[in-house]
Amino acid sequence: MRSIILATAALALAYPASAQQQQQQVPGFVQASAPPAEAPPVAPIPAAQQRTIDRLQAAALESDHAYEIVESLVSEVGPRLAGSEAEARARDWAVGMLRANGFTNVRIEPFTLPYWDATREEAHIVSPGIERPMVAAALGGSPSTPEGGLTAEIVRFADMAALEAAPNSAVAGRIVFIDEHMSRAQDGSGYGVAVRKRGRCAPVAQAKGAAACLIRAVGTDTHRFAHQGGSSRQAQGASLPAMSISPADADVLANLIQRGTVRVRLDIRADIRENAQSGNVIAEIRGRERPDEIVLLAAHLDSWDMGQGAIDDGAGVAIVSAAARLIRDLPRRPRRTIRILLAGAEENGVHGGAAYGQAHANETHVVALESDFGAGRVWRFDTRFAESAAPYTRAFQRALSPLGVLPGNNQADGGADVNAIREAGTPVVDLSQDGTDYFNYHHTPDDTLYAIDPAALRQNVAAWATFVYLAADTDWTFRGAPAAQ
Template sequence: MRLAPLMLALALALPATTLHAQTRIPDAATGQVAQLREQALASDLGWKITESLTTEVGPRLAGTEADARAVAWAKAKFEALGYDKVWTEPVTFPRWVRRSEHAEVLGEHAQPLVLTALGGSPGGTVEGEVVRFADLDALKAAPDGSLAGKIAFVDYRMKKQRDGGDYRNGGGVRWAGPSVAIAKGAAAFVMRSAGTDSSRAAHTGNTGFEDGLTPIPAAALSMIDADQLARLVALGPTRIRVALDCGYDGEYTSQNVIGEITGSERPDEIVLIGGHLDSWDLGTGAIDDAAGIGITMATGALLKPLKPKRSIRVVAFANEEQGLWGGRAYAEKHAGEIEKHVIAAESDFGAGRIYGFDSSAREGEKAAFDQIATALAPLGIEPLPGEGDPESDIGPMTRAGMAWAWLGHDGTDYFDLHHNAEDTLDKIDPEALAQNVAAYTVFTWLAAQADGGFGSAPGAAGSED
């Protein structure tokens, strides 16, 4: 018969995309979405987990005694929620400690200033004249050596945006500013906090120093105090004293804490979700990132009775705040398992309502992408192809080829609280948190039930774009 050669010839004539078996989600799985969505919306489990972490552990600065208590809390919570497997994986990093921080204006306008040391800053006491710069580019344009003995002050004011996009500028000042200041000869560095509030709650966050530079004390002023210092500098030469007692103190080994719901049909295939367990030390780390832990732990627990086909793995990552240490350790340990990680999503942008959905699988697996988007729509979530990206700790795995999904939180007010003392449980709206849990539950369920993958492969193109 000539039928087989004819079919082969037709197949060779078709575009490659036609030959690729499109990933689809069975009707039986999509048919359960409405009930699952309403169950998650009605549940307060995400809130209870978030409340438990912020209340029983509180601030969880990496490398502290509270870090160890958070690890023990997470293991116990996974077990109490009925996860099938619970284990830890070590994460070792340099320990940074904060002891005290003070600043004051000297001279005829003497007064205190509220600031906080940036993570990674060395300690020290510096007195000097303040030189104000409107933004990082202005500091970069200063002549080399022009700040000898002086204190650089970068006064960039972040803008509120739903996607938090201006953090690349505010956070960029925090990360790069101290090294630029050193190159100009500065003895210390201060900045307007990378935030969008109007308060005396200074925002911390990590900084770094380029190789070969001698680090200088680096700190962030509260918004109110940055305004005050800017006015004083406008009046004439202004001297301040900055006194920080902080710095690195050896190494510490924490843990990524992992809970898994074992897949009923494909247990070796993993849908990974999670958040980071650590926080900065000024607040109780409610939006950053106890909420992410609460959302994803609750998702796995709510889905367990449905016996998902694939395994659902929830990771409480260690020390995200000081350099993605947990995410990098996970990627290193699981480097040979990219294809087993079918797709991943991380909640690390607060607890505002989720408004957008995107994925690296938006093209090659478009049918499944559209099915998930349709299931999320009743929660007020719209597909936004090209607008999302993988959040924090899953980044190292996505760069290695793991497929990702983005469930975008409304971050309009996120940077009012980010890394400051106001990041506490009372700032979370329980109804918005329940919507987050519902969104993650719907996404995770459909990904676990899908027939076909989402493009995870070592070195896969588009895994992070």
């Protein structure tokens, strides 16, 4: 103790009091106090609504109904490639699930889309050494290779910028390999950078005369998985065979390229058809006073087929359905209509979201949001509201704070399947989930029920029920120019 006292005294000698502190020690000195900062306005939540919010949160945190929903989807339907018979079974499953949960006006709104499915997807290192396979997945929209596959020398680029800057002579006749790593982030922001190569490699490489494209898997895991992904048609009219390879195989390929010339064979068979059938599944809780004003809750039904579609996006289907079910079970329906959109064909081009936006463009959407980032805990609340709606934002933040949700920004995205109505002026929010580990599982065989933490899923349902109920049971408006940051 004595040593601590001596050390403290030494610090006091070394760092004397500031001028302000010295003035405060002068007898008779009076410091003028600064006026307290005025607290920003917060919209009041009536006591009855607050009691309902408390009730919803408590019920959500005690219920595993959401887990039961996603377990049913994974077990009874499984993976659901857009436009496939499995996706059709998922629509039928969704209609039955939504009706069993007491929602009204349940229906399928059909649309068509181009169909793509890889029936063979193989990649081998041909030389140097003995031929050996890599773990690979054809990227959505890739055409088939010639019969027997395509063999060519590999040319490596660290990222898309390097490929774009390369002369045609460095690329022509070769297989382009984009070896860019993805950064891990809680908000998933590394994905936007890393995924660029998935859509841009084929058109850029084809324009330079390449034979094919390979990319390091777009993910943050170190498993020997090749992440799937891509649209049903390659961008800008490209028709270049394109594949993703696992991180481990990408490392081997990069190491071999440092030693000398490397040749690879790709073998892809793709089933490509026009006008495949898909559809959106819709359900509602009709508003008691303002039924024409819609609070839209979205998730997507389809999935890639290497995994089971549990976190992408079975978890989202479960979260929005379970949250809406809690609200449906209240003694009194909210003022506005709550609409569930379980969109089809999101993975290969957001076809369901586009179809919904076109079909429902003339309806009044008060606010929209989508759950499509797995099952991690909601940690932040973001909006895209008018300046005048800032007091409502703060009220939502206050209501969500008992769940550990932090205030965010006013640059919410809303989600892919609500993008069409967001661009038409509908306000959106993000109940942002912790995505630190999401891209370990995304579009891989590990997208299974094991990737879902039931406790985190319950917290998601509580956050969604809180926001959706309050948005639907008030007369608050959020539309207008977004507030300045």
